[in-house]
Amino acid sequence: MDGFHDLGGRQGFGRVTKDGKADPFHEAWEIKVSAITGALVGRHLYNMDEFRHGIERMDPRHYIGASYFERTFAAVATLCIEKGIFTYEELCAAVGEEVRLSLPSKGGRIAADPLPQLDIGDVVRVKADFVPGHIRLPAYIRGKKGTIVGVSPEYPFADAAAHGLESPKQRSYDVSFKTSDIWPKDSGSHEVHVGVFHSYLEKVIE
Incomplete structure (x- = not known):
């Protein structure tokens, strides 16, 4: 799918800025959500492609206003609800407010077959x-x-x-x-x- 997540090669967004912090985590909750998604992938609740697609499915206005780990949280929460781990109502009750999820998924596709023979130099x-x-x-x-x-x-x-x-x-x-x-x-x-x-x-x- 083409979405706001795929900005590679586009112009007009200015230079990449650095905040000078080497630590990838700025708050304690970011460490937790990173550990949670790693654990869920390790337990095969979902795979990395499902996780990436969970982020891609965010509404563009949601995506652009979210930090890296807020996007991670949106994908994890969406996938857990879709997999039946907990309900949306249970999540909102635990958080104490309404949670923004990713949009519903659309259909995928299997690999093309047969494929042409390809070699280095082609x-x-x-x-x-x-x-x-x-x-x-x-x-x-x-x-x-x-x-x-x-x-x-x-x-x-x-x-x-x-x-x-x-x-x-x-x-x-x-x-x-x-x-x-x-x-x-x-x-x-x-x-x-x-x-x-x-x-x-x-x-x-x-």
Whole structure:
């Protein structure tokens, strides 16, 4: 899904600012919510793709106004309710106020089959896929051409794993893109490397 979470490559947001604090946690509750989500993933209540999709599903106005750990809390609370661990009413009663959750999930998809043979050195194009559910495809490389420079082991296919669908595991490819191809008018001569699932790629015959 395209959402406010996918800001990679977009302009107009200014420089990244630093607050000078090396500690990732600023308040005690942030440590707790980080530990809770780690424990729930470890117990297989949900997986990392479901967790990421829980954050992606936040209303854009909710997302932009929330801190990193507030987004984590929203995803954890939403998933726990969806999995039947507790009810929304029980959560609000425990917190003492109404809690903002992520929006309902839309459908996922299983991996494409069969897939083209791809090798290091191949020129590939990223498919122009628009899906309603979770996808690990940065919007700024959609439709762009690059060259495969590396291959990963097989991982759960994110588009399916985020929705509880059974699908074969799949490799991702380290694809090198020229920044001049991605941002023709606004970049120098550099490279950007992105890990891209096999299903997102098509081989270019040149």
